[in-house]
Amino acid sequence: MTARSARISFDRQVWKEVLYLLSGFPVALIGFVYAITMVSVGTGMLVTVVGAPLLAGGLAGARLLGRAERARARALLGIRMEEPSPLPPPAEGGVLPWLWERLRDPVAWRAVLYEFVRFPWAVLTFSLTLIALVILWPLLPLLMRLLTNVDRKLVTGLLSPSDELERRIAQLESGRGVVVDTAAADLRRIERDLHDGAQARLVALAMDLGLAKEKLTHDPQAAARMVDEAHGEVKIALQELRDLARGIHPAVLTDRGLDAALSHLATRCTVPVTLDVDLPHRPAPAIEGIAYFTVSELLQNISKHAHATTATIDLWRTEDRLLIRVGDDGQGGARLDGGSGMAGLADRLRAVDGTFIVDSPVGGPTVVTAELPWRPVTAPTLSLIHI
Incomplete structure (x- = not known):
């Protein structure tokens, strides 16, 4: 074994790949047993009332398995991968639409498919890794890279967000809350400006005109002064309404x-x-x-x-x-x-x-x-x- 091959064999990334393949067998076994049990029991009980909720819960668990596999691939294989977009919460649209969204969740079904495909491959790669560690030591770096490249393709193909559109949907969903909060804050601001500004001024104006009406017969000069002051208040109220309307959407x-x-x-x-x-x-x-x-x-x-x-x-x-x-x-x-x-x-x-x-x-x-x-x-x- 040359110095170069020995140096490559003990490269940190190579040992991460070895750890990924050795740990892949027990992880794949758990995932395979879960997936086959969930699909067989869930689909078999769809004719009953509990079948659909049971299958939806199983698919939610498959989502969690997919998340764990993405985390393992990031840590050991260095794959850069975003999380798929989350499903909407139960409050949006009622129970039946929420249940239907879970039953047709493409992220969960791709995770189930991944568990089925990954298990036989994990058995093969586990065996080859053990053989390489004992017998084919000089070929270990090359073999680990070839085997984990297949795993990289599996993970990115089945567990990553399906396309750019899904990622954009996730970003827009997170921004929807910002839009709602901003609109609510703007409505509160408009309500406050109306209440404290133009509305209060118009209430005072109505009271002043009522007093002027009472004074009109026995003190016309005072009534005239009050009407003149009310005219000024009207101009101020109009200006406040103009400013408010400009803040909502300027006419120009x-x-x-x-x-x-x-x-x-x-x-x-x-x-x-x-x-x-x-x-x-x-x-x-x-x-x-x-x-x-x-x-x-x-x-x-x-x-x-x-x-x-x-x-x-x-x-x-x-x-x-x-x-x-x-x-x-x-x-x-x-x-x-x-x-x-x-x-x-x-x-x-x-x-x-x-x-x-x-x-x-x-x-x-x-x-x-x-x-x-x-x-x-x-x-x-x-x-x-x-x-």
Whole structure:
């Protein structure tokens, strides 16, 4: 045995592969017995009331076996593999749809198939590994690599997420909660603003007009003063309602699109802003709204935190993506976990299959790049009523 073959034989990864193949036999035996028992008993009892729940529970156990096998392959074979998307909880759609989802779970059935296929292969590889350790020592590294390459194919083919779509579904499902929480927070904010602002002012206005009506006959001058004050309160209430409506969805965005709406935003920024919008036509209203409020919050961050002298906004379309780039020459140091709302923006964009990248070294400059899916307008949009 040469020095090179001895050195290779004692390579750490080779011994991990040996451990994987030797431990594979008892693990495969347990998995095979579980799979064949679960399938035979579960399918045999489908004619009874308990058959479907029993089979669903067995498939849930198969999912756990698949997770354990993925963990073993990551630790010993160095396979990089994501977890499949989870099934929806029981509360979504009731018991029968939940049970049906479990019975037709492709991840669980692929795990069952893996246990059936893996067992005879595990018996063979266990035997060959023992022979190689005792008799074929010089060939150990090569043989271990050849055998575990087959295992790598089995694991990635049957236990990894089936395709990119499944991974995207898992990401979008995790982002759905963010969208729901954000919508609930926005509704609470609108309710609070109405209650504490315009609603309270209108209640006070109604009381003042009632008092003015009582004074109209015996003190017309006081009544006139009260009506004049009420007129001023009406103007303030209208302005508050305009501001509230602009926060929900600005009328200029609905009527004239992103170019005009972002131009209006740029004039309200505390630093000079250069705007360049190059869009062949308008995207869907939902995408327009997300793009508008993303730029709005980024400009607010520039005004409050950046200490910048200039800022830039660029929007353009590339194939099926809407790209947004907002930059400034400020002090930099912006982070997703910095408490400036960046993390919330990233979550909102990911929830609609978008991306959000912050490049902000200390000392500046800061460049934030966001991508959104380009969705064309599919139906005419209605303008908000101008207050």
